[in-house]
Amino acid sequence: MKKVWLSWSSGKDSAWTLHQLREKGEWEVCGLFTTLNKTFDRVAMHAVRRVLLEAQAGAAGLPLQVVPLPWPCSNAEYERIMERIWAEAVETGVEAIAFGDLFLEDIRQYRLNQLKDTRLEAIFPLWHFPTRLLAQQMIDSGLRAKLTCINPKQLSGAFAGRDFDPLLLEELPPDVDPCGENGEFHSFVYAGPMFQYPLEISVGKITERDGFVFADVTAADSSSCGGDS
Numbered sequence: 001m002k003k004v005w006l007s008w009s010s011g012k013d014s015a016w017t018l019h020q021l022r023e024k025g026e027w028e029v030c031g032l033f034t035t036l037n038k039t040f041d042r043v044a045m046h047a048v049r050r051v052l053l054e055a056q057a058g059a060a061g062l063p064l065q066v067v068p069l070p071w072p073c074s075n076a077e078y079e080r081i082m083e084r085i086w087a088e089a090v091e092t093g094v095e096a097i098a099f100g101d102l103f104l105e106d107i108r109q110y111r112l113n114q115l116k117d118t119r120l121e122a123i124f125p126l127w128h129f130p131t132r133l134l135a136q137q138m139i140d141s142g143l144r145a146k147l148t149c150i151n152p153k154q155l156s157g158a159f160a161g162r163d164f165d166p167l168l169l170e171e172l173p174p175d176v177d178p179c180g181e182n183g184e185f186h187s188f189v190y191a192g193p194m195f196q197y198p199l200e201i202s203v204g205k206i207t208e209r210d211g212f213v214f215a216d217v218t219a220a221d222s223s224s225c226g227g228d229s
Contacts, residue, residue: 001025001026001027001028002026002027002028002095002096003027003028003030003093003094003095003096004021004027004028004029004030004094004095004096004097004098004123005029005030005031005032005033005065005089005094005096005097005098006018006021006029006031006032006033006097006098006100007033007034007097007098007099007100008032008033008034008053008056008057008064009034009043009045009046009100009186010034010043010046010048010052010053010056010187010188010189011046011100011145011148011186011187011188011189012138012143012145012164012179012187012189013100013101013102013126013179013181014100015056015143015145015189015192015194016100016126016134016138016143016192016194017098017099017100017125017126018032018060018062018194019141019143019192019193019194020125020126021098021125022194024125027096027098027123029062029098030062030063030092030094031062031063031064031065031094032057032060032062032063032064032065033064033065033066033067033085034053034064034065034066034067035067035068035069035078036050036053036066036067036068036069037069037071038068038069038070038071039070039071040071044069045149045186046148046149046186046187046188047148047149047186047214047216048148048188048217049217049218050066051219052188052199052201052217052218052219053066055199055219056189056195056199059195059196059197059198059199060194060195060196061196065085065088067081067082067085069081079114082114083118086114086115086118086120087118089118089120090118090119090120094120095119095120095121096120096121096122096123097111097115097120097121097122097123098123098124098125099111099122099123099124100124100125100126101124101126101127102126102127102128102129102131102134102179102181103127103128103131103181104181104182108124108127111124131177131178131179131181132169132178134178134179135164135169135178135179136169136178138164138192139164139165139166139169141192141193142191142192142193143164143189143191143192143193143194144163144164144165144189144190144191144192144198145163145164145187145188145189145190146161146162146163146164146187146188146190146201146203146215146217147159147160147161147162147163147164147168147185147186147187147215148160148161148186148187148188148214148215148217149185149186149212149213149214149215150184150185150212150213150214151183151184151185151211151212152208152211152212152213153211154176154182154183154184155172155173155176155184155185157206157208157213159185160206160213160214160215161203161206161215164187188201188217190217199219200219200220201217201218201219201220202217202218202219202220203215203216203217203218204216204217204218
């Protein structure tokens with residue numbers, strides 16, 4: 001089987017992509033990689049702490065490649081950093097990079113352009129899967145996630161910290177994508193068929209900054225999660 005790295009956001013779409021790749025058995029997922037805001041030591045947009053990201057990788061049984069990004073980070077600088085990551089992937093025998101994108105054509109094209117001259121194939125296992133059905137399949141499978149980031153211009157900040165569950169799907173406004181693909185929300189997965197065991201977590205403070213509402217997810221023993229940011 002060809003070796004693939006998975007772009008890991010800590011959220012439900014990348015987690016479900018891992019599950020699908022393993023179920024189909026056409027690719028060998030040999031690692032996860034995640035970009036991290038170096039200033040806050042958290043996953044960009046999802047605002048998930050590094051320690052929880054590492055816990056996810058452990059539960060998935062996969063090595064994790066953390067890619068620290070400066071803050072702020074220009075697109076040119078981001079692309080220079082990622083060029084080094086792509087080169088490292090090729091050197092270790094990786095043949096493809098998997099992404100959990102669903103239907104945003106501009107994002108897909110950007111990924112393809114990034115990998116154009118790298119000898120790495122871009123694959124999109126969830127591409128164009130109906131999001132209402134996809135969300136229901138995730139939940140039915142036992143996937144469990146918390147909403148960690150809300151764009152209040154698209155969805156009430158009161159949804160921050162909520163579980164991604166049947167009740168959430170019922171209460172989402174009709175103009176909000178069930179998977180948050182338009183940036184309405186981002187999530188953190190703490191259980192599901194892609195993990196060998198669930199993560200014990202809790203939701204702490206709800207804060208608003210930079211135009212977004214964040215729920216601070218911590219390990220059940222919050223003392224292991226470091227300081228706030």
